Amino acid sequence: MENKESVEHLVALKVMRLTKPALISPKIVTCDFKDLPGNILNNFLKDDATSVVQMETLAAGQFLLLPQSFGNIYLGETFSCYVCVHNETNQPVQSVSIKADLQTSSQRIPLTTQQNQSPIMLDVDETLSDVIHHEVKDLGTHILVCEVTYMSNYSTLASFRKFFKFEVLKPLDVKTKFYNAESDDVFVEAQVQNITSGPIILETVALESSHQFTVKSLNEDDNGVSVFGDVTLLQPQESCQYSYCLTPKENILKDIKLLAAAKNIGKLDIVWRSNLGEKGRLQTSQLQRMIPDYGDIRVTYENVPSRVPIDEPFKFNCKIVNASERTLDLILKLRSLQNSSLLWCGISNRKLGPLEPGNTTIVNLTVLPINSGLHTVTGVSLVDLFLKRTYDYDDLASVYVC
Amino acid sequence: MDNKPTLSQYFGGSEIPPASQFFDEIGTSPSEMIQSIYLGESEAGISAPRAFTSPPDPQEIFTNVIPTVSSATAVPATSLPDPSTFFDTIGPEPQIGSSKSNLISAAVITEAMDGLSVKNQPVDKEGDRRRDAWIPNEEAKKTLLKAQSSPKGSFFPEREVLTMPGLVLEEELADALQEIAVKYLGVSSAGSRGVVRAEHVSRDEAGLRELLRTGYLRAAVNLTATLLSAAGQGAGRMHRPTKHSQRSLQLWLTRFAVMCRIKLYEPLLKEAEPFGDFTKPDMFYEFYPEAYENRTGSLVPFSLRLLVAELPGHVGKPEEAMDRLYAMLDVIEQMISNLKSGKTEVGTDNISAEDQKESLRLWNGRRIRVLHSITNCAIALKDYRLATKILTTLKNEATNVQQQRALHSALCRVALLAGHGRAAVAHCSNAKDARNHICPTPDVREYVDLGLIDIAHGKYQDAYNNFARAADQEPTNIMVANNLAVCLLYMGRLKEAISVLQKAIHSDPERGLNESLLINLCTLYELESSKTNEKKLNLLRMLCKHKSDTIPNVLECLKLA
Numbered sequence A: 001m002e003n004k005e006s007v008e009h010l011v012a013l014k015v016m017r018l019t020k021p022a023l024i025s026p027k028i029v030t031c032d033f034k035d036l037p038g039n040i041l042n043n044f045l046k047d048d049a050t051s052v053v054q055m056e057t058l059a060a061g062q063f064l065l066l067p068q069s070f071g072n073i074y075l076g077e078t079f080s081c082y083v084c085v086h087n088e089t090n091q092p093v094q095s096v097s098i099k100a101d102l103q104t105s106s107q108r109i110p111l112t113t114q115q116n117q118s119p120i121m122l123d124v125d126e127t128l129s130d131v132i133h134h135e136v137k138d139l140g141t142h143i144l145v146c147e148v149t150y151m152s153n154y155s156t157l158a159s160f161r162k163f164f165k166f167e168v169l170k171p172l173d174v175k176t177k178f179y180n181a182e183s184d185d186v187f188v189e190a191q192v193q194n195i196t197s198g199p200i201i202l203e204t205v206a207l208e209s210s211h212q213f214t215v216k217s218l219n220e221d222d223n224g225v226s227v228f229g230d231v232t233l234l235q236p237q238e239s240c241q242y243s244y245c246l247t248p249k250e251n252i253l254k255d256i257k258l259l260a261a262a263k264n265i266g267k268l269d270i271v272w273r274s275n276l277g278e279k280g281r282l283q284t285s286q287l288q289r290m291i292p293d294y295g296d297i298r299v300t301y302e303n304v305p306s307r308v309p310i311d312e313p314f315k316f317n318c319k320i321v322n323a324s325e326r327t328l329d330l331i332l333k334l335r336s337l338q339n340s341s342l343l344w345c346g347i348s349n350r351k352l353g354p355l356e357p358g359n360t361t362i363v364n365l366t367v368l369p370i371n372s373g374l375h376t377v378t379g380v381s382l383v384d385l386f387l388k389r390t391y392d393y394d395d396l397a398s399v400y401v402c
Numbered sequence B: 001m002d003n004k005p006t007l008s009q010y011f012g013g014s015e016i017p018p019a020s021q022f023f024d025e026i027g028t029s030p031s032e033m034i035q036s037i038y039l040g041e042s043e044a045g046i047s048a049p050r051a052f053t054s055p056p057d058p059q060e061i062f063t064n065v066i067p068t069v070s071s072a073t074a075v076p077a078t079s080l081p082d083p084s085t086f087f088d089t090i091g092p093e094p095q096i097g098s099s100k101s102n103l104i105s106a107a108v109i110t111e112a113m114d115g116l117s118v119k120n121q122p123v124d125k126e127g128d129r130r131r132d133a134w135i136p137n138e139e140a141k142k143t144l145l146k147a148q149s150s151p152k153g154s155f156f157p158e159r160e161v162l163t164m165p166g167l168v169l170e171e172e173l174a175d176a177l178q179e180i181a182v183k184y185l186g187v188s189s190a191g192s193r194g195v196v197r198a199e200h201v202s203r204d205e206a207g208l209r210e211l212l213r214t215g216y217l218r219a220a221v222n223l224t225a226t227l228l229s230a231a232g233q234g235a236g237r238m239h240r241p242t243k244h245s246q247r248s249l250q251l252w253l254t255r256f257a258v259m260c261r262i263k264l265y266e267p268l269l270k271e272a273e274p275f276g277d278f279t280k281p282d283m284f285y286e287f288y289p290e291a292y293e294n295r296t297g298s299l300v301p302f303s304l305r306l307l308v309a310e311l312p313g314h315v316g317k318p319e320e321a322m323d324r325l326y327a328m329l330d331v332i333e334q335m336i337s338n339l340k341s342g343k344t345e346v347g348t349d350n351i352s353a354e355d356q357k358e359s360l361r362l363w364n365g366r367r368i369r370v371l372h373s374i375t376n377c378a379i380a381l382k383d384y385r386l387a388t389k390i391l392t393t394l395k396n397e398a399t400n401v402q403q404q405r406a407l408h409s410a411l412c413r414v415a416l417l418a419g420h421g422r423a424a425v426a427h428c429s430n431a432k433d434a435r436n437h438i439c440p441t442p443d444v445r446e447y448v449d450l451g452l453i454d455i456a457h458g459k460y461q462d463a464y465n466n467f468a469r470a471a472d473q474e475p476t477n478i479m480v481a482n483n484l485a486v487c488l489l490y491m492g493r494l495k496e497a498i499s500v501l502q503k504a505i506h507s508d509p510e511r512g513l514n515e516s517l518l519i520n521l522c523t524l525y526e527l528e529s530s531k532t533n534e535k536k537l538n539l540l541r542m543l544c545k546h547k548s549d550t551i552p553n554v555l556e557c558l559k560l561a
Helices: A004-008 A040-047 A250-254 A256-261 B106-114 B125-132 B138-149 B176-191 B205-213 B217-230 B246-261 B265-275 B302-314 B318-340 B353-380 B384-397 B401-418 B421-438 B444-456 B460-473 B478-490 B494-507 B515-528 B533-546 B554-558
Strands: A011-017 A022-024 A063-065 A078-087 A093-103 A108-111 A120-122 A127-135 A140-151 A157-169 A172-180 A186-194 A200-209 A213-217 A239-248 A264-274 A278-283 A297-302 A314-322 A328-334 A342-345 A350-355 A360-369 A373-376 A380-384 A389-393 A398-401
Touching: A011 A093, A011 A140, A011 A157, A011 B515, A022 B401, A040 B205, A040 B246, A063 B478, A063 B515, A078 A093, A078 A120, A078 A140, A078 B515, A093 A127, A108 A127, A120 A127, A127 B494, A172 A264, A186 A200, A186 A264, A200 A213, A200 A239, A200 A278, A213 A264, A250 A256, A297 A380, A297 A389, A314 A328, A314 A350, A350 A360, B125 B353, B176 B533, B176 B554, B205 B217, B205 B246, B217 B246, B246 B265, B246 B302, B265 B302, B302 B318, B302 B353, B318 B353, B353 B384, B384 B401, B401 B421, B401 B444, B421 B444, B444 B460, B444 B478, B460 B478, B478 B494, B478 B515, B494 B515, B515 B533, B515 B554, B533 B554
Parallel strands: none
Antiparallel strands: A011 A078, A022 A063, A078 A127, A093 A108, A093 A120, A093 A140, A140 A157, A172 A186, A186 A239, A200 A264, A213 A239, A264 A278, A297 A314, A314 A360, A328 A350, A328 A380, A342 A360, A373 A398, A380 A389
16 A cells, blocks of 8 residues: 555565674763753763663764665675565465575576575565575676565466665775795785775785795784784775795796796685674685796806805805706806906816706805905806807895905 | 742842852762763662742743752653653762762752752862863963953953854754654644643753753753843854853853754854854953952863864764864863872962862863763774774773773774774673673673674674573663664564564663664664554654653654655
8 A cells, every 4th residue: 555566566575785783872962960961961871772881971882773774895795685575465475485686797696595495375464584695706786686476366476576786896906016036935915905985804814825835924923923913904095015925835946847837826815804893705816926037047046155254265056957948058157357356266167068958957166255345246157058158147146245 | 849930039140150050969969070981870869749830930030040959840740751850860979089078968958959058058169170170272371361460440352362152043942752743643642742841941040950851852952042042142142242151151061962962963063163162261260350259260161162072073073073172182181290290280389189189080080081082083983993092091091990891891892893803802801801800790791792792703693692691681671682683683583673672662661762772673664564654653652652852863763754
């Protein structure tokens, strides 16, 4: 009678989104009791069911208020709603059932109701209701389609649908940066920005490495305490930067081909919470690093001391890896430049013998520091006898001489 | 009993009322510790039989400034919807040391009821100084010095230094609930409601208190308008010089406080605007050396200062409120620092040890009240970092275990608002440790906090169980019943949720007919069925029966279109 739906149908369908309830407090107005209103207003406050005994003047109440609007919904959150079918007539209605689907731009997802799968009879003033949960995994427009079926007065099945449209928004902006270290470790910086309209707590931010790497989080100190302090609360637009160190697994470290192919770093797994614990969870797609270009030959120094005494020779290893597709025939040249403070000891123009593709040779080198200060190790060259090409390595390491 | 309107015969209508004029039976309480900080348990209730006062003789209306202790003013019980309003609580904390009498004898109360004891109130100069103390800003100081040093009658202040308030809200406010009742239930149903209007009480402070006490808040606003007009600060008086008194400022306080409660923010903002932040020199006693010889401090009641500072927060500008509150806090901390160094609040004279103690207690209390307001602004701004920081400071300063416990519990809920479950659990466990010092078993507050944590984790059944434990302890607790109902909805049990709320309302209509609870119940009604009108009108009938004019947004609460 009151509105069109009830005229047409024996049952009415109502849907309410269940975001987390709010904590409400009373309007806090107080007086000194020497003031004109005395304690009257204070007593109003004290008698208010929403105030907290002995903390009446603090707006951190315990009284739950049901959500009063649809609110925003973000990717990774769980869409929950209460679906309720009510018998609006004064006689029982037979074979009532509800079906709910969620239509996104790309697919139609049937939502599983928790109970009442089979049609039931609704007595006068009875309701058939259900709480539906669905984790939203798509951005953009969603339409909740609810269909109610029941047995009409003419013993035929009647049904009607209701549509509820909402937009799923992006909650976080994640920016990543990679740094490939000489040691073959990969450092990852991930900047997580809150682009929702309210504050959020980042509950978990974890890098789940791909099978090629092992990961070490750099966001805790040695005792496992977060470097961000107690609370990782992000106000809207604020961001927080997490760092990770990824080490290639042993079998990959050994093989420069595999190392060069190890693009996939892993995925960031982020769990956040907002208003009264509303939870969201997102996983990024596979993060990919830029592979460093090793060329034909990759040279790295190992065990270079950072600090050495003057006039005392020191040793380090020069690691040479054949990153090309052919066998290399190399000559190692050591030149002490005119004004260099580091003088090479040992044989120059040494022939290193054939080096198979992917293989490694390690040459032990000795240097004599003659001046104090910070000096770069220079003057190392490799000559490829086949291509007659010379590669200079002048800037791979520095030592402090004192 | 009914000689009230003629009381003025005995006391006359002096223009500057005696300092004790705002003492009523409540004010005779030994401690002026603002109750508003921790509104302690009321220790006693006084009920007094009442009978209607006849309207006062119009000629005497504005001269009768002596409060005649409103509990003696009388309204037939049948016309009063709210039985609890017969009870006035005596102020809290008599244990706090004070040289004044700690016990209020029946005789004092009777005297106070007759309105005669007012005359006999000892003038507590220390108490006045303590309460009124406020440090004027540099500009005001200059003017005040001039006022003090000018020969009698030769001080003519500039217009700029004057506070010139006036009424903006001119129309008489009607009883909102009554209007709605007439509209939705018809004249006949609404007629059963006893309506008290300004004419039914004496047109003075006592009448005003009567209206407040019985919850006729709009009528109270109307009466403040009448009284302020009589004091020369009525409609059209804004931006015109006027004479301020303790009384006029108390009237403004009452008016603003009630307007704030019933959410008449727009006119309230306009009317508060001329007061600014109460820094003008004419807000200080020193501005009136002839009228208030030797009296110092501000005429502005602390509660008024606080209320006006908080005001922007009510209209969506909590940042502005925050600035004003911090400015207040700054002055208070300056005064506390003066007190600590053995000086008076304003730092001019030395102070006795006993007064120092009392003053520190008062101003520390006020400081905490301001910090609570700042925290409330922070919560409104969703700046949970700041809220947590202030509450943590307060918790560390708290001297007794009850306060510590209450603050841990508040911290727990702020963490929940932010969604920080882990911190909430930690705070809750700290609160529990503190509670163990008070009582050995969990109480309602603890169970409710635990239930709220469960809700944050999405465990509604666990939350329900915790709320149910709380309900076992206090079966009539409205908040617990409400939370149970909310839980039930999330568990898919709408019908039960509705019945819990309805039961709560019927078991204690006075407290149960709460704005937020009504919103919850009507939300559930609307979810259940499209035929909700009759149920809502039933609630409206209950409101008419049990409540006066205290709920500002009845239509919104009942979701009546």
